Amino acid sequence: xxxxxxIHHSTETAFLFPGQASQQVGMGRDVASAYxxxxxxxxxxxxxxxxxxxxxxxxxxxxxxxxxxxxxxxLLTTCVAILRALEHEFGPRGPASGRAGSxxxxxxxxxxxxxxxxxxxxxxxxxxxLVRERGRLMKAAGEQNPGLMAAVLGLxxxxxxxxxxDATSGGGIAQVANDNCPGxxxxxxxxxxxxxxxxxxxxxxxxxxxxxAVSIAxxxxxxxxxxxxxxxxxxxxxxxxxxxxxxxxxxxxxLTDVNAIRAELAAQLTGNVRWTASMQWLLAAGIxxxxxxxxxxxxxxxxxxxxxxxxxxxxxSAEHVQAxxxxxxx
Numbered sequence: 001x002x003x004x005x006x007i008h009h010s011t012e013t014a015f016l017f018p019g020q021a022s023q024q025v026g027m028g029r030d031v032a033s034a035y036x037x038x039x040x041x042x043x044x045x046x047x048x049x050x051x052x053x054x055x056x057x058x059x060x061x062x063x064x065x066x067x068x069x070x071x072x073x074x075l076l077t078t079c080v081a082i083l084r085a086l087e088h089e090f091g092p093r094g095p096a097s098g099r100a101g102s103x104x105x106x107x108x109x110x111x112x113x114x115x116x117x118x119x120x121x122x123x124x125x126x127x128x129x130l131v132r133e134r135g136r137l138m139k140a141a142g143e144q145n146p147g148l149m150a151a152v153l154g155l156x157x158x159x160x161x162x163x164x165x166d167a168t169s170g171g172g173i174a175q176v177a178n179d180n181c182p183g184x185x186x187x188x189x190x191x192x193x194x195x196x197x198x199x200x201x202x203x204x205x206x207x208x209x210x211x212x213a214v215s216i217a218x219x220x221x222x223x224x225x226x227x228x229x230x231x232x233x234x235x236x237x238x239x240x241x242x243x244x245x246x247x248x249x250x251x252x253x254x255l256t257d258v259n260a261i262r263a264e265l266a267a268q269l270t271g272n273v274r275w276t277a278s279m280q281w282l283l284a285a286g287i288x289x290x291x292x293x294x295x296x297x298x299x300x301x302x303x304x305x306x307x308x309x310x311x312x313x314x315x316x317s318a319e320h321v322q323a324x325x326x327x328x329x330x
Contacts, residue, residue, distance in 0.1 A: 002120030002243040004083055006090035009328055011102040013289040014247075014282045015118055016299045017079050017111035020214070023071050025060035027295035027316075028078040032058075034318035037088050038081035041124070045077040048128045053077060068142070068216055072110050072135035073128050079114045079294040080124050082315055086293075089325040104254065104282060106247040108299060109178070109218065109273050110134075112265065118293075119242035121261060126237050133233045137226035138216055138269075144225055147217025148194040149177060152185045154207030157276070160185045167200040168193045177219035178273040181305035186212070188220035223269045231266045252277035279306045291315060291324065 002008075007015060032039040032054075042054040056065050057074050065071060107115035113131050116122040122130070152160050157179040164174040164187055172193025178186035187197060194217075198209045217223070239261060245254035248264040250271040255261050279290075279302075289311045292299045300312040315324050 002118065004087050004118055004120075005093060006086050006325065006328065007103055007105075007118065007244060009090070009093060010289070010291070012287055013102070013291060014104045014106060014287045015115070016290055016292045016303075017105070017107035017114035017118065018075065018292065018294045018296060018298050019107065019109035019111045020068070020071055020075070020218075021212070022294060022296040022298050023065055023075055024295050025058075025062050025065060027057050027074075028081050029058045030318050031082055031085050031321065035081075035085040035088055035321075037084045041081040041084055042077060044124065045073060045128055048125060049073055049132055066213070068139045068214075069132070069135040072131040075110060075294065076114050076117070076124075076127055076131050079111075080117055080127075082293050082321065083118055085318065085321045086315065086325060089321055090328070102286075103244045104247055104285075104287065105242070105244055106278055106282070107249075108275055109249065109268065111294070111299075112246070112249055112268065114294070115246055116239070116242060116261065119244050119246060121239050121242040121246070121258070122237070126239075130233060130237050134230060137230050137233075138218065138223060141223045141226045142216030145190065145217070145222040146215070147173075147188065147190050147220065147222045149186055149188045149212040149214050149217060150194065150198055151208070151210045151212060152187060152201050152206050153210070154183055155185065155201065155205065156182065157185050159204065160187065160201065163200050163204050164189075164193075164197045167196040172196055173217075173221055174198075175220055176272050177217075179276045180273075181276055181279075181302040183207075183305065184302070188217040188222075190217065190222060219268065219271060219273060221270055227266065227269055230269055234262050234265050247278045247281060249273045249275070249278065252281050254281075275302065276306060279303060283307055283310065289313070 174189035174197035
């Protein structure tokens with residue numbers, strides 16, 4: 001059972017959790033100041049990772065916060081601190097009266113791990129250890145196989161995939177890493193393949209092709225050298241069936257079985273984050289409210305491009321926490 005009772009009182013709602021690139025220096029600070037339980041969450045993380053993660057989140061420096069090995073536990077901690085502040089503000093209530101299956105969780109890449117904590121499948125402590133190891137492994141893979149990621153604006157996923165395949169037919173790697181929303185696709189691969197693909201995509205009519213400020217080629221075959229080690233870490237981590245279904249990144253389908261969730265977490269290391277398809281599945285299932293929990297509003301912005309009519313909310317501050325809980329009582 002999830003520790004977050006407020007989730008079960010949020011009918012026809014999907015809770016969304018961001019991945020890397022949503023981090024910002026200062027994240028979580030005002031929530032930790034307003035809610036002792038949130039401050040305690042950061043202190044737990046400091047003890048678990050063995051260094052001042054709280055100071056890194058609140059004060060930076062930005063380059064250290066952005067480092068893959070640090071940003072993954074930092075984002076998980078910030079999101080869980082906000083979740084716990086929401087639960088504290090919500091307080092004890094009776095059973096939810098909404099229909100079964102009216103809530104879902106989803107997370108973008110790293111955010112999938114946070115979604116599992118929110119759904120009660122992973123404990124915070126276990127999730128923190130797992131994403132710290134994931135970050136360490138991904139950083140090691142990036143050092144072993146340097147690569148790039150780039151956002152492609154103005155082309156759809158199928159065209160981007162076809163252009164990348166053609167551009168790398170003679171060698172190199174470039175593939176779709178994230179289908180974020182209509183007209184925004186992220187590609188990932190090695191230096192040679194990305195150079196060829198980026199030039200070909202510009203020639204094919206992309207409005208912009210923008211290299212991302214990351215040092216690893218996530219969601220590409222360049223992560224394969226650490227796939228076995230990550231799978232072992234995933235398999236060694238205790239998990240239970242989630243209290244609400246998770247929409248998987250690579251399947252864009254609801255997952256409720258622990259074995260399916262373990263397979264999903266392993267697959268998304270080198271596979272495509274199918275965010276557009278995931279959100280479209282939720283819309284078709286009758287979800288009308290999309291609540292992004294964590295720093296920034298990246299996922300809310302993507303949702304606006306996927307369906308402008310959907311209700312979008314962000315919960316990233318103490319003020320947002322109070323406003324969201326008040327809306328549940330309205």
